[in-house]
Amino acid sequence: HTIYLKDYTPPVYQVETLNLKFELGDEFTVVTSTAHYQRDPSHLGNTLLELDGEDLELISVQLDGRYLQVNQDYRLTPEGLQILTMPAQGSLEIVTRIYPQKNTALEGLYQSSGNFCTQCEAQGFRKITYYQDRPDVMTLFTTDIIAERAKYPVLLSNGNLVAAGELEEGKHWARWLDPYRKPAYLFALVAGHLKHVEDFYTTGSGRKVTLRIYTEPHNISKCEHAMQSLKRAMRWDEQRFGLEYDLDIYMIVAVDDFNMGAMENKGLNIFNSKLVFASPETATDQDYINIESVIGHEYFHNWTGNRITCRDWFQLSLKEGLTVFRDQEFTADLHSPAVKRIEDVRMLRTFQFTEDASPMAHPIRPASYMEINNFYTMTVYEKGAEVVRLYQTLLGRAGFRQGMDLYFARHDGQAVTTEDFLAAMADANQADLKQLQRWYDQAGTPEVKVTMTYDATAQTCRLHCVQSIPATPESQHKQPQLIPLQVGLLRETGADLALYLEDQPCDGILQLTQAEQSFRFTQVPEQPVPSLLRNFSAPVRLVYPYTEAELIFLMKHDSDAFNRWDAGQRLAMRAFESLLLDLKQGIPLGLSHECVCAWQVVLTDENLDPALRAEALSLPSETDIAEQLRPADPAAIHQVREFVLTTLAKALRLDFEIIFYRLQHQGVYQIDAASMGKRRLKNVCLAYLGHLDDQAVPALCAEQYAQANNMTDALAALAVLVDIDCPERVAALQHFHDRWQHDPLVMDKWFALQASSSLPNTLQQVQQLLEHPLFDMRNPNKVRALIGSFALRNPWHFHAADGSGYAFLAERVLWLNERNPQVAARMVRPLINWRHYESGRAQLMRGQLERIQAHQGLSADVYEIVSKSLATA
Ligand code: ARG
Ligand code: ZN
Numbered sequence: 001h002t003i004y005l006k007d008y009t010p011p012v013y014q015v016e017t018l019n020l021k022f023e024l025g026d027e028f029t030v031v032t033s034t035a036h037y038q039r040d041p042s043h044l045g046n047t048l049l050e051l052d053g054e055d056l057e058l059i060s061v062q063l064d065g066r067y068l069q070v071n072q073d074y075r076l077t078p079e080g081l082q083i084l085t086m087p088a089q090g091s092l093e094i095v096t097r098i099y100p101q102k103n104t105a106l107e108g109l110y111q112s113s114g115n116f117c118t119q120c121e122a123q124g125f126r127k128i129t130y131y132q133d134r135p136d137v138m139t140l141f142t143t144d145i146i147a148e149r150a151k152y153p154v155l156l157s158n159g160n161l162v163a164a165g166e167l168e169e170g171k172h173w174a175r176w177l178d179p180y181r182k183p184a185y186l187f188a189l190v191a192g193h194l195k196h197v198e199d200f201y202t203t204g205s206g207r208k209v210t211l212r213i214y215t216e217p218h219n220i221s222k223c224e225h226a227m228q229s230l231k232r233a234m235r236w237d238e239q240r241f242g243l244e245y246d247l248d249i250y251m252i253v254a255v256d257d258f259n260m261g262a263m264e265n266k267g268l269n270i271f272n273s274k275l276v277f278a279s280p281e282t283a284t285d286q287d288y289i290n291i292e293s294v295i296g297h298e299y300f301h302n303w304t305g306n307r308i309t310c311r312d313w314f315q316l317s318l319k320e321g322l323t324v325f326r327d328q329e330f331t332a333d334l335h336s337p338a339v340k341r342i343e344d345v346r347m348l349r350t351f352q353f354t355e356d357a358s359p360m361a362h363p364i365r366p367a368s369y370m371e372i373n374n375f376y377t378m379t380v381y382e383k384g385a386e387v388v389r390l391y392q393t394l395l396g397r398a399g400f401r402q403g404m405d406l407y408f409a410r411h412d413g414q415a416v417t418t419e420d421f422l423a424a425m426a427d428a429n430q431a432d433l434k435q436l437q438r439w440y441d442q443a444g445t446p447e448v449k450v451t452m453t454y455d456a457t458a459q460t461c462r463l464h465c466v467q468s469i470p471a472t473p474e475s476q477h478k479q480p481q482l483i484p485l486q487v488g489l490l491r492e493t494g495a496d497l498a499l500y501l502e503d504q505p506c507d508g509i510l511q512l513t514q515a516e517q518s519f520r521f522t523q524v525p526e527q528p529v530p531s532l533l534r535n536f537s538a539p540v541r542l543v544y545p546y547t548e549a550e551l552i553f554l555m556k557h558d559s560d561a562f563n564r565w566d567a568g569q570r571l572a573m574r575a576f577e578s579l580l581l582d583l584k585q586g587i588p589l590g591l592s593h594e595c596v597c598a599w600q601v602v603l604t605d606e607n608l609d610p611a612l613r614a615e616a617l618s619l620p621s622e623t624d625i626a627e628q629l630r631p632a633d634p635a636a637i638h639q640v641r642e643f644v645l646t647t648l649a650k651a652l653r654l655d656f657e658i659i660f661y662r663l664q665h666q667g668v669y670q671i672d673a674a675s676m677g678k679r680r681l682k683n684v685c686l687a688y689l690g691h692l693d694d695q696a697v698p699a700l701c702a703e704q705y706a707q708a709n710n711m712t713d714a715l716a717a718l719a720v721l722v723d724i725d726c727p728e729r730v731a732a733l734q735h736f737h738d739r740w741q742h743d744p745l746v747m748d749k750w751f752a753l754q755a756s757s758s759l760p761n762t763l764q765q766v767q768q769l770l771e772h773p774l775f776d777m778r779n780p781n782k783v784r785a786l787i788g789s790f791a792l793r794n795p796w797h798f799h800a801a802d803g804s805g806y807a808f809l810a811e812r813v814l815w816l817n818e819r820n821p822q823v824a825a826r827m828v829r830p831l832i833n834w835r836h837y838e839s840g841r842a843q844l845m846r847g848q849l850e851r852i853q854a855h856q857g858l859s860a861d862v863y864e865i866v867s868k869s870l871a872t873a
Helices: 217-222 224-241 285-300 313-334 337-356 378-411 418-429 434-441 548-557 561-584 593-604 610-617 622-628 634-651 653-664 673-689 696-707 711-721 727-740 744-755 762-769 780-793 804-819 821-827 839-853 860-870
Strands: 013-023 029-039 049-052 057-063 074-076 080-083 089-098 108-112 115-119 140-148 154-157 160-166 171-177 189-192 195-202 208-215 249-255 268-272 447-455 460-468 483-486 488-490 509-512 516-521 529-531 541-543
Touching: 057 080, 115 249, 115 268, 140 154, 140 189, 154 171, 195 217, 195 224, 208 217, 208 224, 217 224, 224 249, 224 285, 224 313, 224 378, 249 285, 268 285, 285 313, 285 673, 285 711, 313 337, 313 378, 313 418, 337 378, 337 561, 337 610, 337 622, 378 418, 378 434, 378 483, 378 509, 418 434, 447 483, 460 509, 488 548, 529 548, 548 561, 548 593, 561 593, 561 610, 561 622, 561 634, 593 610, 593 634, 593 653, 610 673, 622 634, 634 653, 634 673, 653 673, 673 696, 673 711, 696 711, 696 727, 711 727, 711 744, 727 744, 744 762, 744 780, 762 780, 762 804, 780 804, 780 821, 804 821, 804 839, 821 860, 839 860
Parallel strands: 013 140, 208 249, 249 268, 447 541
Antiparallel strands: 013 029, 029 089, 049 080, 057 089, 074 080, 108 115, 115 189, 140 171, 154 189, 160 171, 195 208, 447 460, 460 516, 483 509, 488 529
16 A cells, blocks of 8 residues: 555644653553644534554543543544544543563564663554654653553653652652654653663753763663763754754663664654664774764754654655764764765665665655655665755855755744755755755666867867666656766876866856756866766766776876775776676686776875775775676676785785784774774775785784774674684684673674675575574564675675575565564565576576565565565566
């Protein structure tokens, strides 16, 4: 059953206040909700009030103190409850019983490690009580929580604690009042045996805010980094956007069982514990960075999501695209902007471009969906953030800030649409941005083909640009989009030419608005090398017929750090493409001397930030290659990529060793950006050395593993060992297990490592690990670590030619389908691009999708993805 954006109608009833009472019990919980409804005065005579509800046991319904009768006053439907004769205003009290202890879908009210918690976005509130579970119904929440004090000493909800007390039989209660109107998806409740760390933050205008992070007692020492990250986020949002926190307390709760990363519930964020806990021994540098970024993300939602929310779920990117953009800028401002940009674009290209080329392709604002949970995607989040970035690229930072200011001035307290955001940006800058709307309505990654002609006599240089957007399920024929294309022209010396467009000084940002367009630069004294799509100024595929020599030139000289990196990526992709061809034709494989030297120059350039050198040495993944060079043969791709890595390792062995040893002894461990960059480069060197067929390598890794005083180095060494069949591997894995078996988050790394091994028996290993006492299919982090890593980070084995990887995944998807449909629907995704693979594998992948589709009792989540994947293109 499909829901369409075009069918949106405003709610007939608004809710003035909502009082919730939770009586938390060992077997079930009783929820009493009392809401004051107010009919929209423009609706005369419409008396039906439709409330959403799922998996609820209804106990009673009262309207203004009078019990209502089933089928006479109200009706139960598969979707919820209908009040048949609702007056213009009235107070409804509804009592329901729910079973959080049996909730394996981790949506609504559930238990994690014996504590109660909630996840209501997108539509989990309807599993708590009957309500209009839609974001354009915003109200004032008061929450009473009653529970046994011994088991649940801490009782939390949104807003401020206004009263608390003792009850008989060892019970106690607490009342929370949230002074801001909010939609139901931002509701949260937590109850349990928790400890907290506390800190304070004083806002620019002098509000003193209490900050607390709650966890199970044994993790209390690992919250300091998250706390410092929160304070940095609060400061940054004031400085960059003038936005202050608006309550007296900000709480974060870490839970082990969580479907996603984290949730921005008003005043009471709930986090997957992997995005809170950090200590040098247990968390990698990447974990530290991820924690800071997600703490920032959820904090930034307080304004972009909570104060201004979405009118309906089609508008999800309004809050997510904008908030991801904000967290990207936060990380860029605090660390290295170039490194951050490179990493974001790498992820976008690997996963979002893939999604945009899949049967699940959708615009950042979808026009329809079956199950909204399937639209918390790379497209809505990451492409959405790229589209927000387009405004900043076009309007400048100051113009973007003016647009944000107007957006808040106009819409604070409202539930709005992406058009409202576009209008605020346009009006604040008196700019015509209408064509940007197409980015919200059209799916597919635009391709921009550029060619250059140089006229030596006229001293002009012409860039000819052709844009096209591939057909996607929602539309075959696309309109041209507004694409800011940031360019530079490089002289022979490597310096940038001053740009003149038809003799007018130009800032380098070309605005593509038509299918085909030419730009003529004047005063160009020599034939330049163009640097195109600088800083990745738009989420497009840029095609330009670069020669190998030009790419190597850009790698060395481009003043744009992003494009210097990207030239290396293009160079690698060219090499992979021709090697794949050679392999097919039985021609012996070889890598040009110029290529090898180009990477050597980057590797050994002491003037370059070590993190950027590490990025340059990290070649496109097997998944990237598969998506760019279709139809894909994963075995051939693995072979040529390994060939390139091994060739570079042999040719540059001395450089890798020198840099490795020099960086190995840097003294005390620190987690600042510079130290992280050095560790990164060192460990990239180690990974290359791992490709040498040399007895010294396992010993080197074993030594780093044994000596490491931090998880980054320990894990990097283990990651190399895990691909080598040697006694050091067995010993190190066993040691890691014995040392960390008490820590589930660290054990996730142990499972993930083994699932991504390139050794031949990896699938059997993964199957055995399913039976490991510390593995748990009901915990989403474990599923992602073991099964997700195998399917996404081990393409060679996942795509085994006999189809064993596909059959394994399908079986796990069906297991999850019964218990946790959201996670099941995520796990099925590695199968959906079956059309991109050579025919043997394509048929095997399709076969498993058909097997899943034929399964009785398929959840809506899995059904949507599988049926769309099998639909005839
Ligand atoms: N709004 C959350 C965030 O991005 C994501 C929650 C999504 N949850 C879900 N079940 N779809 O920060
Ligand atoms: Zn978000």
